[in-house]
Amino acid sequence: MKRLSVLISVLILAGLHFSLTAEGVGEAPQNLSGEPETIQVAGLKGPTSIGMLPLFKNRPSFAGGIQAEYRVVQEPQIMLARIMSGEVDIAAVPINLAAVLYNKGVPYRFGAVTGDGLLYVVSSRKDISSMEDLRGRTIYCIAQGSTPEFILRYALDRSGIDPARDVTIDFRFDQVSITPQLVAGKIDLAVLPEPFVSIVSAKNPEVQPVIDLQKVWARTSGTGETYPITAVLVKAELMESKPEAVEAFFSEYSDAIDWVIAHPKETGLLAEEFMDMPAGIIALAVPRLNLHFQRPVEARPRVDELYRVLHSFAPASVGGSIPSDEFYE
Template sequence: MKKMISLLLALALALTLCACVTPKTPMPIEDGDKSAAQPVTVRLGGLKGPTSMGMVKLLDDAESGATENGYEFTMAASANELTPQLVQGELDIVAVPANVAAILYNQTEGGVELLAAGTLGVLYMVEKGGETVTDVASLSGKTIYATGKGATPEYALTYLLSQHGLTLGTDVQVEWKSEPTEIVALMAEQENAVAMLPQPFVTVAQGQVEGLRVALDLSAEWDKLDNGSRLITSVLVARKAFADEHPAAVRTFLSEYAASTDYANANPAEAAVLVEKYGIVKAAVAEKALPECNLVCITGTDMKSAVGGYLQTLYDLKPEAVGGAMPDDGFYWMDA
């Protein structure tokens, strides 16, 4: 019996010594924590205009190492250049028109997720040589120069006209141009002209066309309808695979993007210098345009309400404008 007790004591002592010298096994790391611990480089895309103007502080901070995420930035003239790169996995997050995001969601069968609304309406009706445009109804019988056929500008104008009993192509004619610069040149040559332009090109036109005035803010006209939606120009959309793998990096991006838009809105002169640095427009133009660009970062339930209402108006108007079907709840990234 004594031998048995001695043996058990020796075994216990041996186990105690092993416990003292054996390294502790690391605790398993949850996926979200792993994403937070490891630096992530986000491949980001934006359009040459307000969508990228809201990112300039973020990009500048990233260059100096002041952001948690790293960022590689691609700027394009149209969404058609960015969306294939997103779908093919060459970009992680892009800023595109809201209806394009919905179309992508339908085409990829849920392969993308909407992170935030990035800009509200940036469309304005401008007039040279008179004050005949006073409200949407006063556009009846006019011919308008515009860009954006088959995109947000056409759909927004069609909807606003329809809410005032007017039909695009019947009551109001549009000469569609490929670039806002074409419209600015045309208005400079004509005595009387009306155009629908986005910022910052409204500011460009005001600097080049004598007697040009801003007649209507289409965002304000949309809000007057009080239909529960907002006029959304652009949104931020991510590859679902990227968002699923790096949720913490997505949350960090949204925080850093929100800070960037806040900076641009509060400091237009300083932000304008960065806008020129990244080749969007000249600083003098950007400083005047930024307050009219409606830069935002709307996430979560507010995003779902604002964007969902906007897409519903487009769907009711023309289902193919959003890809033939309204996106379901899986479209909205609600982890912000």
């Protein structure tokens, strides 16, 4: 139960959850036998699935006339259940959940990274622009025991700031209740993911992102690169039986991400249409969502580095161990 709790808190961190589930519809093309063939694709509602939105709209066909049926999963528990049952062929999930599922023996493989970190220190103060400026202050952070806390502590430590002595980290607010506190000016310094950053800034322009934790990671980790946050899992059986369709899917996914980056306003409209998310907020958030497509060979060094850091804070957050070579094959 404790590990399941970690999974759920990690998933909740990955995106906004509204009241509507959108599902791709339409008739699938016929294969040679006359039977329709579809790949079931699911993405958790929120930033995890923003890069997939053009696929929802255009529904391209893949090798052999295969088409995908797209679903936005409203609740993290539902996503977890669909993956565990094998109902979903391809799923966009938080990257540490991918490791947890692999370590539980769930037969999915790592298909791609589709997004990097999206955590920011936001503040209404004018005297904060660097990690050193956080020394001696109270930082409000959501989701104790999950990725935001671990990234914040890592960034502080690598910047020469002792998280236990040099700052106070306050976890009293969750990602929903912290928003009105920042908007009303009751707190003035917090760590938030997008699109919550854009939501707060839209309601109170005095509150702006003052530190990009992704850049801090890139600078202090020694890698020159930031950490990934979204993974796409593919059912192992699908990778083996329909490799051409899987490759075609990822080619379309890469193009979709490029389109989203170049068209934030139109992406906002798609988010409103398919995920019941506010178009204007998503349009503002797109440049800070850090959408980034990488296949496993290129992404693995960054993925493994993140897993090592998370494992050092809480082994359960990656399922107890860092995935082996098989995960990436």
